[in-house]
Amino acid sequence: MTDPAPASQPAPPYYAVVFTALRTQGDNGYAEADERLMKLASDQPGFLGVDSARGTNGLGITVSYWRDEASIAAWREDAEHTLARARGRAQWYASFSLHVAKVERAYGFTHAADA
Numbered sequence: 325m326t327d328p329a330p331a332s333q334p335a336p337p338y339y340a341v342v343f344t345a346l347r348t349q350g351d352n353g354y355a356e357a358d359e360r361l362m363k364l365a366s367d368q369p370g371f372l373g374v375d376s377a378r379g380t381n382g383l384g385i386t387v388s389y390w391r392d393e394a395s396i397a398a399w400r401e402d403a404e405h406t407l408a409r410a411r412g413r414a415q416w417y418a419s420f421s422l423h424v425a426k427v428e429r430a431y432g433f434t435h436a437a438d439a
Contacts, residue, residue, distance in 0.1 A: 339391070368399050
């Protein structure tokens with residue numbers, strides 16, 4: 325997560341996968357795996373972008389955007405992603421929830437740069 329700007333999206337409809345998680349203490353290889361998975365996800369057909377934030381209390385929200393449900397399903401079945409999900413349950417997350425939503429409308433605003 326290097327770009328602080330919101331992910332830009334195509335015109336709806338598209339899908340959002342909202343992953344909310346409370347991290348456990350310690351890194352336990354999380355940062356390296358997260359970087360690797362972001363790269364893998366961005367290479368998947370149908371991947372549109374991601375927004376992510378984490379508070380100092382360990383609560384994080386990541387929203388990934390996908391062209392269609394088939395793209396989401398293909399990412400879920402990716403072998404490396406499957407292993408990471410298992411490691412997440414075992415080591416990285418105290419709790420999590422996941423929601424998949426179809427985006428019907430989207431709005432945005434960018435403040436004009438001072439000239």
